Amino acid sequence: MQILHRAEIEAAVNAPDAIAAVEEAFRAYSAGQVEVPPVGHLAFKEPPGDVHIKYGHRRGDPSFVVKIASGFYDNPQRGLSSSAGLMLVFSAETGFPQALLMDEGWLTDLRTAAAGAVAARYLAPKNISAIGIIGAGIQARMQLDLLRHVTPCREAVVWARNPQRAAAFAVDGFRIRLVSSTAELCRHCNLIVTTTPATEPLVRAPDVQPGTHITAMGADGPGKQELDPELFASAHVCAVDARKQCLAYGDSSHAVRAELVRADKFVELGEIIANRSLGRTSDDQITIADLTGVAAQDVAIATLAWARLRDRRGVKF
Amino acid sequence: MQILHRAEIEAAVNAPDAIAAVEEAFRAYSAGQVEVPPVGHLAFKEPPGDVHIKYGHRRGDPSFVVKIASGFYDNPQRGLSSSAGLMLVFSAETGFPQALLMDEGWLTDLRTAAAGAVAARYLAPKNISAIGIIGAGIQARMQLDLLRHVTPCREAVVWARNPQRAAAFAVDGFRIRLVSSTAELCRHCNLIVTTTPATEPLVRAPDVQPGTHITAMGADGPGKQELDPELFASAHVCAVDARKQCLAYGDSSHAVRAELVRADKFVELGEIIANRSLGRTSDDQITIADLTGVAAQDVAIATLAWARLRDRRGVKF
Numbered sequence: 001m002q003i004l005h006r007a008e009i010e011a012a013v014n015a016p017d018a019i020a021a022v023e024e025a026f027r028a029y030s031a032g033q034v035e036v037p038p039v040g041h042l043a044f045k046e047p048p049g050d051v052h053i054k055y056g057h058r059r060g061d062p063s064f065v066v067k068i069a070s071g072f073y074d075n076p077q078r079g080l081s082s083s084a085g086l087m088l089v090f091s092a093e094t095g096f097p098q099a100l101l102m103d104e105g106w107l108t109d110l111r112t113a114a115a116g117a118v119a120a121r122y123l124a125p126k127n128i129s130a131i132g133i134i135g136a137g138i139q140a141r142m143q144l145d146l147l148r149h150v151t152p153c154r155e156a157v158v159w160a161r162n163p164q165r166a167a168a169f170a171v172d173g174f175r176i177r178l179v180s181s182t183a184e185l186c187r188h189c190n191l192i193v194t195t196t197p198a199t200e201p202l203v204r205a206p207d208v209q210p211g212t213h214i215t216a217m218g219a220d221g222p223g224k225q226e227l228d229p230e231l232f233a234s235a236h237v238c239a240v241d242a243r244k245q246c247l248a249y250g251d252s253s254h255a256v257r258a259e260l261v262r263a264d265k266f267v268e269l270g271e272i273i274a275n276r277s278l279g280r281t282s283d284d285q286i287t288i289a290d291l292t293g294v295a296a297q298d299v300a301i302a303t304l305a306w307a308r309l310r311d312r313r314g315v316k317f
Numbered sequence: 318m319q320i321l322h323r324a325e326i327e328a329a330v331n332a333p334d335a336i337a338a339v340e341e342a343f344r345a346y347s348a349g350q351v352e353v354p355p356v357g358h359l360a361f362k363e364p365p366g367d368v369h370i371k372y373g374h375r376r377g378d379p380s381f382v383v384k385i386a387s388g389f390y391d392n393p394q395r396g397l398s399s400s401a402g403l404m405l406v407f408s409a410e411t412g413f414p415q416a417l418l419m420d421e422g423w424l425t426d427l428r429t430a431a432a433g434a435v436a437a438r439y440l441a442p443k444n445i446s447a448i449g450i451i452g453a454g455i456q457a458r459m460q461l462d463l464l465r466h467v468t469p470c471r472e473a474v475v476w477a478r479n480p481q482r483a484a485a486f487a488v489d490g491f492r493i494r495l496v497s498s499t500a501e502l503c504r505h506c507n508l509i510v511t512t513t514p515a516t517e518p519l520v521r522a523p524d525v526q527p528g529t530h531i532t533a534m535g536a537d538g539p540g541k542q543e544l545d546p547e548l549f550a551s552a553h554v555c556a557v558d559a560r561k562q563c564l565a566y567g568d569s570s571h572a573v574r575a576e577l578v579r580a581d582k583f584v585e586l587g588e589i590i591a592n593r594s595l596g597r598t599s600d601d602q603i604t605i606a607d608l609t610g611v612a613a614q615d616v617a618i619a620t621l622a623w624a625r626l627r628d629r630r631g632v633k634f
Contacts, residue, residue, distance in 0.1 A: 001419065003320060040357050042374055042381060049412050053370060053383065057359055064359060066370065068383055068405065070412030084412045088385065088403075095366050095387030095401045100417060102318065 001097040004309050009103045012308040013110065015117075015146050018301060022114040023121070023273060025058070025300035026241065030270025034058045034296040047074040054295035058303075063089045063098060065302040067295070069108060081105075087302040099306045111301040112293060113142035115241060115269075116193055116215045119289035121150040122272050122279050123239060124191045124213040128153040132189030134182060134202055134226070136160035136169045139195040139217065144171045151191065159185045161196070183207040194218055194226040205230035210284040217291040219251045227288070229255035236285035237278075238266050245292040252290045318414040321626050326420050329625040330427065332434075333466050335618060339431035340438070340590060342375070342617035343558065347587025351375045351613040364391040371612035374409055375620075381409045382619040384612070386425060398422075404619040416623045428618040429610060430459035432558060432586075433510055433532045436606035438467040439589050439596050440556060441508045441530040445470040449506030451499060451519055451543070453477035453486045456512040456534065461488045468508065476502045478513070500524040511535055511543040522547035527601040534608040536568045544605070546572035553602035554595075555583050562609040569607045 028034050040053030049072035057064035069085035076082055085105040089098045101107060128151050133140050136158060144156055156174045159182050160166035166178050179185050186192065186207035194202060196218045203214065205228040218226045232238050232255035240246035243266055247253055255261045269289060272279040280287050345351050357370030366389035374381035386402035393399055402422040406415045418424060445468050450457050453475060461473055473491045476499050477483035483495050496502050503509065503524035509531045511519060520531065522545040533543045549555050549572035557563035560583055564570055572578045586606060589596040597604050 035359060037357055037359065040354055040370060040372060042352060042354065042372065044374070044381075044409060047410060049409075051381065051407070051412060053357060053372065055357060055359065055370065057361070064361075064368065066385055068407070068414075070407070072410070072412040075411055078411070080411055080413070084414065086405075086414055090368070090385070090387070092361060092366075093364060093389070094392055094395070094397055095368060095389040096397070097385075097401065097403055097419075102414075 002099045002309070002313060002315060003102065004099060005102050006104050006106055008309065009101055009305055010106060012312055013305050016149050017304055018110050018114045019117045019146060019149055021300040021304040022111055022297050023118045025296040026118060026268070026270035027273045028058050028270070029242070029294060029296035030268040031274065034299065036295045039295065044072070047072060049073065054298050056295040056299045057092055058296070058299055061303060062092055063303055063306065064092045065089055065299040067108070067298045067302070069105065087298065089302055089306045099309065101302055101305055107301045107305060108298065109138055109142055111297040112139060112217060112291070113146045115291050115297060116143040116217060117146040117150050119215045119239065119269060119291065120147055120191060120213065122269065122276070123237060123287040123289055124151065125211045125280070125283045128191045130155040130157050130189045132185040132192035133158045133195065134160070134185065134192065135195035135218070136162065136165040137195060140169065141171055143193045143195055143217070144174060148173060153191070157185050157188050186212070196226055197224060198226045199223055200225060201228040202226050203231065204228045205234060208286060210286065213280070213287045213289070215289045215291060216251045219249070219290070220292050222249045225251055225254050227251045229258045229260050231286070231288060233260040234286055235288045237280055237287040239269050239272060239279070239287065239289040240266050241269050241291045242294045243268055245294065246290045250290040250292045319416045319626070319630060319632060320419065321416060322419050323421050323423055325626065326418055326622055327423060329629055330622050332463050334621055335427050335431045336434045336463060336466055338617040338621040339428055339614050340435045342613040343435060343585070343587035344590045345375050345587070346559070346611060346613035347585040348591065351616065353612045356612065361389070364389060366390065371615050373612040373616045375613070375616055378620060379409055380406050380415060380620050380623060382406055382616040384425070384615045384619070386422065404615065406619055406623045416626065418619055418622055424618045424622060425615065426455055426459055428614040429456060429534060429608070430463045432608050432614060433460045433534060434463040434467050436532045436556065436586060436608065437464055437508055437530065439586065439593070440554060440604040440606055441468065442528045442597070442600045445508045447472040447474050447506045449502040449509035450475045450512065451477070451502065451509065452512035452535070453479065453482040454512060457486065458488055460510045460512055460534070461491060465490060470508070474502050474505050503529070513543060514541060515543050516540055517542060518545040519543050520548065521545045522551060525603060527603065530597070530604045530606070532606045532608060533568045536566070536607070537609050539566045542568055542571050544568045546575045546577050548603070548605060550577040551603055552605045554597055554604040556586050556589060556596070556604065556606040557583050558586055558608045559611045560585055562611065563607045567607045567609045
């Protein structure tokens with residue numbers, strides 16, 4: 001088994017390949033070609049923490065993947081990152097371990113940002129005036145960074161609750177403008193990405209311009225919410241990464257529970273990838289992509305990383 | 318994170334400590350002190366294989382454990398072991414990975430054999446005439462090897478379907494006698510361990526002498542069976558490692574389904590450890606321990622191994 005550390009992994013995997021791998025993962029997932037059992041979960045009280053075990057196998061792939069990711073919320077008080085994570089790649093021919101990817105959560109960040117790029121590739125309008133980024137954390141930066149591969153637009157408008165973090169926000173090659181409200185952000189942007197742990201809507205329906213695409217990736221568990229549920233009623237396309245998850249606890253779930261939209265309005269990103277006519281059909285439509293994160297992405301990104309690293313290390317199989 | 322290989326792990330963990338750790342694991346499990354979520358499972362068809370992910374945390378322990386174990390049944394055709402496995406130890410304070418135990422399934426074999434020793438410690442009669450071992454594989458050897466720590470008896474009687482494997486059976490310090498039927502084995506032995514993948518009963522109720530204890534550890538999944546279901550009707554104590562599992566697919570399940578015994582007759586080994594009066598109360602009783610394997614054992618054995626290895630490597634925490 002090869003042991004690989006973050007620096008080596010980061011050097012081996014490039015963004016366009018990651019986006020392509022995640023796009024293919026969504027297609028395969030929605031086509032029922034990825035075995036993705038229920039996520040395993042361990043909860044801790046003292047100190048508070050959550051551990052998630054995501055694993056799966058795309059039929060026909062030579063490897064399967066197990067990811068173990070944790071969030072321990074008192075870690076920052078000790079000067080440590082709250083999140084940790086690693087992925088294991090195993091042979092689907094023998095069950096033997098092939099690689100331990102000690103990526104410290106980087107591959108998860110990458111596959112999450114890649115999903116935003118895939119959503120924009122399929123749903124954003126042709127001409128993007130400016131990219132609106134809500135939030136100023138790691139995902140805010142990575143989402144913007146990866147959007148360079150799906151749009152030539154290099155104008156970004158940023159709003160974040162924490163003004164210091166917003167002021168420090170920078171992504172190579174992008175002109176960044178800070179605004180003091182999400183309403184102002186919505187006025188300037190027709191491609192918006194929300195990347196926060198908010199529990200109440202940050203984007204109001206009346207503020208969103210016709211033709212806007214919004215990717216919401218923050219609501220990845222019960223209680224979280226970034227979008228006005230009314231947006232789902234006015235949107236022409238309500239895309240989700242995984243119908244089951246999004247209707248259970250994604251931003252979509254709030255709109256369905258409020259009976260603003262029927263569950264059958266939701267279409268999986270993988271279904272749009274397979275049949276583009278299910279997505280945006282004109283430049284004045286509002287579209288939404290609600291991303292909760294699926295193990296199929298983890299399988300795809302780890303498989304990609306291992307393929308690249310194996311080549312670099314000259315490992316034969 | 319420390320990476321530890323099989324030889325180093327084998328050298329660091331001794332049998333009496335393993336037995337004590339597994340005994341405590343059963344006690345804690347039955348007392349509801351171990352968080353053990355449902356086992357994760359991935360199934361493969363070409364080539365055929367199964368992957369199980371077992372994980373858990375004993376409340377208050379500084380670590381939690383994830384085990385990934387596989388069986389790929391065509392491996393022997395390629396000169397490889399069908400089973401593979403590794404365990405990961407993480408800090409329950411921070412979620413950070415502490416150790417990767419590349420034990421190749423050895424710790425699972427050890428914790429399984431240790432469970433047999435615990436069962437014998439609590440349920441075997443005082444004076445053991447001879448130990449009967451049914452099967453001649455790795456578990457057959459390890460079960461007998463570990464029983465040396467709970468009984469002074471060094472007489473073993475072995476029966477196995479495969480006469481060549483039976484003839485090659487040897488465990489340091491034990492006199493081994495081969496027999497040609499389980500009936501003959503039962504005549505000589507009042508402590509019997511069944512260690513086979515049988516799907517039909519190997520031990521018949523009329524053959525078993527009064528005072529015998531039988532540990533059955535082979536039936537770890539649907540369709541497997543080693544004991545005559547009638548034995549559960551005549552036994553004074555029907556012990557199980559985990560009530561839920563044993564009644565679902567252990568040897569016990571066949572007896573319950575045949576309505577030979579009521580589900581409320583079964584008592585968990587951990588309950589007997591906490592309250593010895595639930596176990597054997599006289600030397601002429603027949604007792605059974607049905608072992609299916611619980612993640613609490615994996616957690617205990619990995620935690621033990623990591624504690625010993627950490628000391629040896631001088632890792633500070």
